[in-house]
Amino acid sequence: MSITIENLSKQFGDHKALDDINLEVNSGELLALLGPSGCGKTTLLRIIGGMEVANSGRLLFHGEDVEQRDARERNVGFVFQHYALFRHMTVFENVAFGIRVKPRKQRPSEAEIKRRVHELLNLVQLDWLHDRYPAQLSGGQRQRIALARALAVEPKILLLDEPFGALDARVRKELRRWLRRLHDELHITSVFVTHDQEEALEVADRVVVMNKGRIEQAGTPDEVYAAPSTPFVYQFIGNVNLFHSRDHAPWSEQHGDAVAYVRPHDIDIGATPQDGNALPVEVKLVRAIGSVVRVEVAVDASSEFIEIELSRERFDAAPLASGDKVFIRPRQFRVFESGEQHELSAA
Amino acid sequence: MSQFRAHSVLPGFNLALGFTLLYLSLIVLIPLSALFVKTAALGWGGFWEVATGDRVLASLRVTFLTSFVAAVLNAFFGLVVAWVLVRYSFPGKRIVDALVDLPFALPTAVAGIVLATLYAPNGWIGHHFAAHDIKVAYTPLGIVVALTFIGLPFVVRTVQPVLADVEAEVEEAAASLGAGRWDVFRRVIFPAIYPALLTGFALAFARAIGEYGSVIFIAGNMPYISEIAPLLIVAKLEQYDYAGATAIAVLMLLISFALLLAINGLQWWSGRRRAR
Numbered sequence: 001m002s003i004t005i006e007n008l009s010k011q012f013g014d015h016k017a018l019d020d021i022n023l024e025v026n027s028g029e030l031l032a033l034l035g036p037s038g039c040g041k042t043t044l045l046r047i048i049g050g051m052e053v054a055n056s057g058r059l060l061f062h063g064e065d066v067e068q069r070d071a072r073e074r075n076v077g078f079v080f081q082h083y084a085l086f087r088h089m090t091v092f093e094n095v096a097f098g099i100r101v102k103p104r105k106q107r108p109s110e111a112e113i114k115r116r117v118h119e120l121l122n123l124v125q126l127d128w129l130h131d132r133y134p135a136q137l138s139g140g141q142r143q144r145i146a147l148a149r150a151l152a153v154e155p156k157i158l159l160l161d162e163p164f165g166a167l168d169a170r171v172r173k174e175l176r177r178w179l180r181r182l183h184d185e186l187h188i189t190s191v192f193v194t195h196d197q198e199e200a201l202e203v204a205d206r207v208v209v210m211n212k213g214r215i216e217q218a219g220t221p222d223e224v225y226a227a228p229s230t231p232f233v234y235q236f237i238g239n240v241n242l243f244h245s246r247d248h249a250p251w252s253e254q255h256g257d258a259v260a261y262v263r264p265h266d267i268d269i270g271a272t273p274q275d276g277n278a279l280p281v282e283v284k285l286v287r288a289i290g291s292v293v294r295v296e297v298a299v300d301a302s303s304e305f306i307e308i309e310l311s312r313e314r315f316d317a318a319p320l321a322s323g324d325k326v327f328i329r330p331r332q333f334r335v336f337e338s339g340e341q342h343e344l345s346a347a
Numbered sequence: 348m349s350q351f352r353a354h355s356v357l358p359g360f361n362l363a364l365g366f367t368l369l370y371l372s373l374i375v376l377i378p379l380s381a382l383f384v385k386t387a388a389l390g391w392g393g394f395w396e397v398a399t400g401d402r403v404l405a406s407l408r409v410t411f412l413t414s415f416v417a418a419v420l421n422a423f424f425g426l427v428v429a430w431v432l433v434r435y436s437f438p439g440k441r442i443v444d445a446l447v448d449l450p451f452a453l454p455t456a457v458a459g460i461v462l463a464t465l466y467a468p469n470g471w472i473g474h475h476f477a478a479h480d481i482k483v484a485y486t487p488l489g490i491v492v493a494l495t496f497i498g499l500p501f502v503v504r505t506v507q508p509v510l511a512d513v514e515a516e517v518e519e520a521a522a523s524l525g526a527g528r529w530d531v532f533r534r535v536i537f538p539a540i541y542p543a544l545l546t547g548f549a550l551a552f553a554r555a556i557g558e559y560g561s562v563i564f565i566a567g568n569m570p571y572i573s574e575i576a577p578l579l580i581v582a583k584l585e586q587y588d589y590a591g592a593t594a595i596a597v598l599m600l601l602i603s604f605a606l607l608l609a610i611n612g613l614q615w616w617s618g619r620r621r622a623r
Contacts (some may be wrong), residue, residue, distance in 0.1 A: 051519050078523040087425040088538040098524035101534070137481045148518075153524055 001062045001156040001189050002027045002285045003048060008057030010043055010213075017043045019213040021057070028187040030180070032204035034194055036236070040162055040213040041193045045236050048191065050074045050160050061157065066149060074157075077150030077188075081162040083142040085134040091145050092130040095120055096154035120148040123182070140171040146180075151186075159194035164199065176203045197237045201225060210234050231336045234261045241267070243333070262333040264309040269295070269320065270327050278327040281306065288312070295320060368389035379600070397594040398483040403568055403579060406595075410576040411602065413487055414555035421612025422548040424495075426540075432503070433510045447503045450496055455560030462493050463565040485567030490575065493561040498551030505547035509540050542614055549610040556603050 003025040004340075010018040018040045025031050035039040046052040047059065050071035059067050066074055086094050095117045097222055099108065108116070124144040132140055143163060148228040150158060163179070164172040180203050194200050200207045201221040208218045209232070216236075217229045228234040243260040270278070281297040284305060293315040296305045308328065320326065386394060397403060450458065464470050464483040468477040476483050480513055483489050513536055521531045559577040566573045576599055584593035 049519075049523060051523070071519065072525045072527065074523075076523060076526075078520060080516050080520060082514070084514060084520040086517065086535055097521070097526070097534070100524040101521075101524065101530045112357075149520075149524065254399065 001192075002059075002155065003191070004063070005044075005048075005191065006058040006060075008044070008047065008054050008059065010047065010052070010054050016213050018047075018054070021213075021215060022217065023208060023215065025189060025191060026206075027062075027189055030183045030190045030192070030203065030205045032192055032194055032200035032207045033210060034197060034207050034211035035216075036054050037195055039210040041195075041210050044210075045159050045161055045191060045193050048077050048157070049078045051078075075153065075155050077153065077155035077158045079150050079158070079160040079163050081165045082086040083134070083139075083146045083166075085142055085146055085149070087134055090131050090133060091121070091137070092117055094134065094145060095149045095152050097149060116152065119301040120152055123151070124148045138171075139167045140175055140214070143167065143175065144185075147182075155188065158188045158190040159307070160190065162193055162195070164196075165194070172199070179203060201237070201307070209236060228261075228334075231259070231261065234334070239264050239307060239309075242304075243306075258335045260330070260333045260335045262317070262330045264294070264307045265292075266330055266332045267306075267308045268329045269297075269308060269310070269318070269332060270329065271318075273327045274329060278329045281326060281328055283322050283324040283326060285322055286320055288315075297326070366472075374598070382593050382600070383598055385400075385590060386597045387526060389590045389594055394594050394597075397591050398598050402574070403576070403595055403598075405571040406574045406576040406579045407598065407602070409487060409490070409573060410556060410599070413490040413494055413575075414552055414558075417491050417498055417555050418548050418552035420491070420495050421498045421551045422544060425499055425547060425551075426506055429480060429503045429506040429510055447500050449500075450498075451500050455497065455558065456564065459493055459494055459561035459564030462496060462561065463489070464566065466492060470602060475565065478600070484565050485569075485573065487573050489565040489567070490562050493557040494558055495497060497558050498555050501550035501554060502544070502547035505523045505543045506540055509543040513539050542617060545610060545614050545617075549607060552610075553603060553607060556599065573575045 003023075005021055005023040005025075008021040009016070010223065021040075021044060033044060034254055035041045035186070043052060047054050050066075050069060052074075054067070058065065061074070071078075086097065089097070096113055099113050099116065118127055121130055123148060126141060126144055126148070129137060129141065129145075135143070143166075147160075147163075160179075164175050167175065174318055176199055179192075192203070192253050201224075204221060206218065207221050209216045209224055211232050217224055217233045219227075224233060225237055228237065232241050241262045241264060243262065244258075273280070279299065281299055283295060283297050285296040286293065291312055293310045295308045295310060295315075297308060298305050306328070361474055389397065404434055425515045428447065430441065432447075463484050464478070466473040468474060468482060468484070470484070473483055481488075483492060517535060526534065557577065559575075559581070562575055563578055566575060568574050568578055576595055578601075580592045580595050582591075583595065
């Protein structure tokens with residue numbers, strides 16, 4: 001089921017949580033809402049789920065207006081950051097909850113409920129825990145139970161609010177791969193909220209980057225990483241070096257007062273200046289981190305460090321040590337100035 | 348003893364346990380055993396005679412029945428008050444919150460006199476009832492009113508923190524799974540607060556059984572109808588019938604203890620079901 005959001009705004013007192021949001025979530029897609037805390041991503045998710053009401057704008061599921069529908073009538077599965085499991089119920093009863101509260105006529109028989117719950121518990125690979133209580137489970141297990149519970153009512157849309165936010169790094173990584181596989185199996189239209197760019201890029205079909213209640217960019221993980229459309233996206237996703245035209249004149253004197261954004265792995269280092277765009281720098285620090293070597297350089301003592309990432313191969317071909325005087329040259333960069341953008345490729 | 352000793356940040360298991368036993372002995376056990384010793388002077392026959400006296404039985408029935416009704420009323424309305432105080436914000440909420448504790452602080456005799464005045468057939472509230480031929484003050488109904496007043500804070504104060512602990516997210520989760528309001532309350536919220544509600548009920552009940560000051564002013568104290576057991580004890584004391592007074596006291600003590608034990612048992616049973 002597709003979700004259409006048109007001119008949606010939400011105000012909390014003086015604070016504009018959402019400002020004229022337009023978004024289309026395609027049927028069967030796994031979409032990530034990515035942004036720093038307070039950017040409105042959770043509010044947007046809660047409005048889709050019916051837990052919050054927008055001040056203006058339209059919300060449609062499969063072309064049908066659902067604003068008047070209560071959370072319980074939207075047929076939306078919701079997974080919370082802190083699981084929100086029912087503490088006094090066993091795992092089995094937690095998953096069965098959504099089926100048991102159906103109106104008497106739609107409620108299946110006890111045997112059918114049992115079959116369906118065990119099927120779901122098998123799907124999340126936790127059937128062996130069916131008679132435990134939530135307090136006896138680990139965080140990762142709880143979140144998988146919460147997901148099984150949400151899936152029990154056969155929702156057309158699945159919403160996940162920072163689903164892995166409360167878990168430790170290793171479990172997080174494992175669980176997000178598992179979620180991706182699960183989505184490929186079930187194909188439910190899913191929206192998940194995260195502030196972790198790595199998570200969004202790895203799991204989602206499409207990423208929506210939000211900031212201050214607005215959508216900055218929507219696109220595939222590749223698009224938002226390789227071609228950020230605003231300075232915010234550049235800085236929020238991946239590392240980036242900022243070159244101010246005042247400080248680094250040779251690169252962008254033709255652009256007046258502007259800032260160039262360059263990814264650390266888009267910079268070449270050479271012993272000689274190859275053209276006028278090269279910048280003379282001094283190597284300050286060299287650190288080898290696994291497969292990449294991180295080199296920090298500075299134009300002079302007072303300027304900020306510039307971060308460069310080299311592959312180990314490249315580094316081994318021309319080793320560097322701190323104190324070396326070298327020239328750097330960007331392979332690809334982007335200049336932003338007061339509202340206007342120029343894309344320049346110095347290939 | 349060492350097998351009872353779990354590692355703890357508080358030092359001195361022996362000292363602490365010794366202190367606990369000494370304190371309990373001084374404050375609770377010695378006075379209570381004195382009660383039994385005094386009663387023993389009557390012998391079984393004498394005790395049985397006092398215990399099965401018509402007037403004593405009637406007063407015990409009045410005491411436990413009115414206390415039970417008042418505790419049930421408090422359990423229900425106390426839950427509503429706690430709910431409102433936890434879930435809604437409104438101007439003056441802090442004042443209402445403070446008002447709940449007033450029955451704790453007010454001298455019970457004052458409460459009794461005020462309630463008796465209000466609920467008397469010519470009182471502010473009483474004359475509305477009188478118009479429908481219902482007498483509140485000077486009947487068992489009046490006793491229930493006084494005991495409800497006394498017991499309210501117990502339920503509110505035990506339920507309030509537990510209710511505040513039930514996350515809004517859990518309710519939202521239930522709603523997103525299609526549960527209606529009643530289902531959310533019955534299946535999600537009530538099981539979470541049920542143990543606290545039971546505790547509040549037991550406290551209000553126990554408090555009501557022992558209540559004396561407020562009741563005697565509003566009850567009318569008619570033997571067999573609105574005379575409570577504590578009043579009968581005082582009456583016996585005034586006639587220098589100390590053994591008779593302690594016999595009734597022992598009887599009340601035994602019944603109360605059995606009831607509280609049953610309530611605790613119920614709580615233990617529900618707690619075990621939850622944390623199996």
